[in-house]
Amino acid sequence: xxxxxxxxxxxxxxxxxxxxxxxxxxxxxxxxxxxxxxxxxxxxxxxxxxxxxxxxxxxxxxxxxx
Amino acid sequence: xxxxxxxxxxxxxxxxxxxxxxxxxxxxxxxxxxxxxxxxxxxxxxxxxxxxxxxxxxxxxxxxxxxxxxxxxxxxxxxxxxxxxxxxxxxxxxxxxxxxxxxxxxxxxxxxxxxxxxxxxxxxxxxxxxxxxxxxxxxxxxxxxxxxxxxxxxxxxxxxxxxxxxxxxxxxxxxxxxxxxxxxxxxxxxxxxxxxxxxxxxxxxxxxxxxxxxxxxxxxxxxxxxxxxxxxxxxxxxxxxxxxxxxxxxxxxxxxxxxxxxxxxxxxxxxxxxxxxxxxxxxxxxxxxxxxxxxxxxxxxxxxxxxxxxxxxxxxxxxxxxxxxxxxxxxxxxxxxxxxxxxxxxxxxxxxxxxxxxxxxxxxxxxxxxxxxxxxxxxxxxxxxxxxxxxxxxxxxxxxxxxxxxxxxxxxxxxxxxxxxxxxxxxxxxxxxxxxxxxxxxxxxxxxxxxxxxxxxxxxxxxxxxxxxxxxxxxxxxxxxxxxxxxxxxxxxxxxxxxxxxxxxxxxxxxxxxxxxxxxxxxxxxxxxxxxxxxxxxxx
Numbered sequence: 001x002x003x004x005x006x007x008x009x010x011x012x013x014x015x016x017x018x019x020x021x022x023x024x025x026x027x028x029x030x031x032x033x034x035x036x037x038x039x040x041x042x043x044x045x046x047x048x049x050x051x052x053x054x055x056x057x058x059x060x061x062x063x064x065x066x
Numbered sequence: 067x068x069x070x071x072x073x074x075x076x077x078x079x080x081x082x083x084x085x086x087x088x089x090x091x092x093x094x095x096x097x098x099x100x101x102x103x104x105x106x107x108x109x110x111x112x113x114x115x116x117x118x119x120x121x122x123x124x125x126x127x128x129x130x131x132x133x134x135x136x137x138x139x140x141x142x143x144x145x146x147x148x149x150x151x152x153x154x155x156x157x158x159x160x161x162x163x164x165x166x167x168x169x170x171x172x173x174x175x176x177x178x179x180x181x182x183x184x185x186x187x188x189x190x191x192x193x194x195x196x197x198x199x200x201x202x203x204x205x206x207x208x209x210x211x212x213x214x215x216x217x218x219x220x221x222x223x224x225x226x227x228x229x230x231x232x233x234x235x236x237x238x239x240x241x242x243x244x245x246x247x248x249x250x251x252x253x254x255x256x257x258x259x260x261x262x263x264x265x266x267x268x269x270x271x272x273x274x275x276x277x278x279x280x281x282x283x284x285x286x287x288x289x290x291x292x293x294x295x296x297x298x299x300x301x302x303x304x305x306x307x308x309x310x311x312x313x314x315x316x317x318x319x320x321x322x323x324x325x326x327x328x329x330x331x332x333x334x335x336x337x338x339x340x341x342x343x344x345x346x347x348x349x350x351x352x353x354x355x356x357x358x359x360x361x362x363x364x365x366x367x368x369x370x371x372x373x374x375x376x377x378x379x380x381x382x383x384x385x386x387x388x389x390x391x392x393x394x395x396x397x398x399x400x401x402x403x404x405x406x407x408x409x410x411x412x413x414x415x416x417x418x419x420x421x422x423x424x425x426x427x428x429x430x431x432x433x434x435x436x437x438x439x440x441x442x443x444x445x446x447x448x449x450x451x452x453x454x455x456x457x458x459x460x461x462x463x464x465x466x467x468x469x470x471x472x473x474x475x476x477x478x479x480x481x482x483x484x485x486x487x488x489x490x491x492x493x494x495x496x497x498x499x500x501x502x503x504x505x506x507x508x509x510x511x512x513x514x515x516x517x518x519x520x521x522x523x524x525x526x527x528x529x530x531x532x533x534x535x536x537x538x539x540x541x542x543x544x545x546x547x548x549x550x551x552x553x554x555x556x557x558x559x560x561x562x563x564x565x566x567x568x569x570x571x572x573x574x575x576x577x578x579x580x581x582x583x584x585x586x587x588x589x590x591x592x593x594x595x596x597x598x599x600x601x602x603x604x605x606x
Contacts, residue, residue, distance in 0.1 A: 006468045013473040017457075018442055024453040032453040059468070 004055035068125065068221055068241060075196040077128040078203045081221035087245040092235060095121050096413050098249035100224050100262050102126070104135075104195070105381030105398040106255035107202040107218075111149040112406030114206070114214035115525060118413050121247075123238060127220035129203070132358045133194035133283050136315055137392035141483035141508060142399040143187040146198075148524045148581065151205035152187065155198060159191025160314050165296040167477050169462040171303050175472045179480070184513035184561040186520065190392070190480065192315050194283075198395070227252070227265050227377075234376050251409060252377045255398075260383035268374060272367030273441065275388065276328040277448040280307070280361050282341050284354040285319050292320065298477040300447075300462055306344035309447055309477075319357055322348065325448065332361050364388045366437045366444070372401075372426045380405060385433035390443040390478035393436040400484060401429050407526075407579035411603055416544040421604035424491055432484035439479045446476035483508040486582060493576075493598040496587030500568040509581045512561035514552070519562060522550050524581040527599065529590075532562060534572035536590045542599040547576075578602060 010016050024032050044053055079102070086093040097113055099106045102124030113120040138159065146152040167175040179189040203218075210216055225244070226237035234252040238245055254262040263270060286292075297312040304310075307324030314320055324344055326335060334340060341359055368385035372378060381398030405425045411417035449455035464471035485507045486492065492505035502510060512519040522528075529536050531551045540547040557563055567573055576585040576598050585598035600606040 006470050008470045008473050010470075010473070014439075014442055014476065014479065017446075017461075017474050017476070020457065021445060021454050024451065027453070029452065 002049070002051050004052050004059065006059070068223055068239060070126070072126070072130045072132075074126060074128045075131045076200060077220075078200070079124070079218045079220040080127045081241050082219075083240075083242055084217075084219060084245075086247050087240065087242060089245075092246035092248045094233065094248040094250065095119060096249070097121070097251045097253065097409065098123060098234075098236065098247065099253040099255055101254070101256035101381075101383070102218060102220075103130075103255060103257060103381070104199055104202060104395050105402055106253070107199065107206060108145070108149065108399050108402040109253055109255055109380060109406065110216050110218065111151070111202065111206060111209065112402050113410060114209050114216035115149065116406070116410040117215065118410050119215035120217070121249075122216070122218040123222040123224055123236075124218065124220055125223035129196045129199040131196070132360060133196070133315060133319070133321065134360075135195045135198070135392075135395040136192050136313065136321055137396075137480075138191050138193060138198060139392055139396040139481040139483075140185065140187045140189050141481075142396040143191065144508075144511065144520055144581070145399045145403045146202070147186065147520070148403075149202075149205060150208070151201045154201045154204070155193060156187060156191065158197055158201075158316055159193040160294055160316055161188045161191055162294050162296060162314065163189065164293070165298070165477075167475055168297065168299040168302070169466065170299075170301055172466050174462055174465040175475045182510075184559060185511040186518040187511070192313060192321075194315055194317075194319070195395070197316070224262065224265075227262065229266065229375060229377060232376070250376070250413070253405070253409075254377060254379040254383045255381050255402075256383050258382040258386045260379070262377070263369065263379065263383055266374065266377065268369055270367050270369055270386075272365060272386075272437065274365040274367075275363070275444050275448060276450075277308075278326055278328060278330055278332075278361055278363045279389075280324045280326050280335060280341065280344070280359065282322045282324070282345055282359045283315070283319055283357040284322060284345065285317070285357050286352060286354045288353045290352050300458075300477075302348070304347040306347045310348060311477075320354075324348075326361075328363075330361075335361060362389075364444075366441045368430070368433050368437060372429055372433075373422055378405060378409075378422065378425065380429075384429070385437065387436050387440040388444045389440075390447060391436070391440050391480055392478070393440055393481045396481045397432055397436050397484075400432060401425075403580045404429055410579075411545075414544075417603045417605070424489060424604060428484075428486045428489050428491075431486060431489075435484060436481070443476050443478045447478075491578075491584060491602045491604065493585035493601050496585065496594070497570050497573060498568070499570055499573060499586060500565060503566050503575070503583055503586070505583050505585055507583050509575075509577060509583060510565045512557070512565055513559055514562070515556050515558055519552075520581060523577050524579055526579050527584075527602070528575075528577040529595065530566075530573075530575040530577050531590065532566055532573045532575075534574060534589055536574060537592065540592075540595070540599075542596045543603065543605055545599055545603060547599065576602065 228235040299310045309325040311323035372384045380401040584602040
């Protein structure tokens with residue numbers, strides 16, 4: 001796999017989103033930011049492939065609105 | 067003495083003196099329903115159709131003003147159809163299938179309810195609540211004229227309840243003064259602020275959301291035609307609300323919903339000039355008349371138990387959800403659908419009163435599902451923390467360009483009927499049939515050679531035999547089971563086979579009076595089916 005997946009790929013997306021928001025519940029701004037940083041690093045390691053990670057970074061960076 | 071808490075759209079059951087008011091001793095009734103809204107009347111229709119005497123007490127004399135609930139889901143309409151008032155609703159309602167979600171000025175997401183073929187009712191219709199209630203009352207009057215033992219008493223306010231082990235004593239206030247009556251069973255269908263729940267000091271727990279919404283129902287007088295779709299804006303650029311919803315109703319009326327924040331001056335916001343200012347910013351130069359407006363806040367809460375001895379709660383009095391997803395009136399109708407036949411069997415002495423505990427377990431399962439979905443939608447629409455808002459905005463920003471983010475956009479997950487998985491009334495699945503018709507499921511409709519399948523099921527226990535023979539008659543523990551047999555000839559489009567057989571050559575389904583599957587197997591087996599009937603009424 002060398003293409004970043006940008007089609008829907010999460011099983012039961014509402015459950016995942018609720019888990020994500022719950023993980024941040026009650027955290028300070030600093031703690032939330034730190035959680036997000038750890039999460040990104042963990043997911044990046046899981047992906048592993050540098051080309052994919054680069055595409056993901058580019059996609060997130062070039063997103064308007066933000 | 068009797069305050070008008072709200073004004074009426076239609077006076078349909080003006081106060082009339084009842085002979086009960088002249089009795090020296092309180093008259094005992096098998097079932098009394100508190101509340102004449104859609105759920106209380108639904109309860110009366112269900113019991114009346116079974117021939118169970120029921121008295122409805124309402125502190126008003128008709129249907130309240132204001133469109134209020136507008137989205138009626140397929141299962142709710144199927145239940146109304148079982149009661150005999152689904153068709154006029156379908157005729158009056160606006161059918162819609164397409165929903166669009168916008169962020170600022172961009173469309174980020176579009177969904178189609180994609181209705182499956184072969185159903186009598188669509189996924190949703192929109193219709194002002196007073197129409198829904200009026201069609202119910204019309205049907206109630208028709209049943210009364212045919213001798214159904216239903217009584218509805220307007221301007222009868224319950225001021226006190228005294229719950230005993232085997233009955234309830236009610237103190238009722240009327241324009242002629244107070245009287246007492248007794249009920250073997252009391253149903254609380256008296257709405258989200260349930261006076262009954264408060265009188266009994268029962269807890270109602272959950273979450274309150276810190277936001278308010280302004281509803282403006284308008285009639286467009288210009289020759290402008292918006293499509294019959296559900297349009298939802300996050301952070302609309304007109305700036306009149308943090309979110310805005312536009313949805314069509316019958317009579318050229320449009321529902322507009324503005325999310326206006328928590329710290330608002332309600333009186334100020336409700337002034338017509340201020341409502342018009344928001345509407346004008348939203349609609350540009352379109353001309354309109356204002357029909358109805360209201361500000362609401364909401365909570366997601368439920369009672370610990372919907373049964374408290376001789377008192378049972380249904381609808382908003384038992385559980386309240388946010389309006390996103392149309393899960394209020396729609397789930398209340400599923401409550402009475404579930405409770406009606408159980409209470410009928412208990413009143414007639416066929417089932418023991420523990421069957422009513424399964425009303426609580428099955429409908430609490432439904433309430434939890436509804437509360438979870440509506441809480442999630444609310445958290446997305448009105449993020450409760452800065453971090454939650456960052457994620458929400460990121461999803462919206464990504465959804466514009468990338469398909470993966472669109473399923474995460476949540477502007478309301480629309481009501482779907484509840485499957486009572488794990489209910490003690492279900493028998494173990496006896497065949498490898500389709501997942502959607504496993505025990506506990508609501509029966510999916512199908513177009514037959516003549517008419518629709520659901521019109522042949524329900525109101526009593528049915529043994530539904532497909533491509534196989536059942537008995538000519540069957541009675542077990544006082545339950546009469548009606549036979550419905552179909553074969554390929556009756557199913558020209560193959561919908562019954564697809565939805566009820568799958569790869570199996572034949573099937574025998576035991577269907578409850580509320581059109582939920584109790585048990586299924588490939589062929590008829592008398593001993594097993596008798597056990598399944600006993601299990602379905604709480605006797606196994």
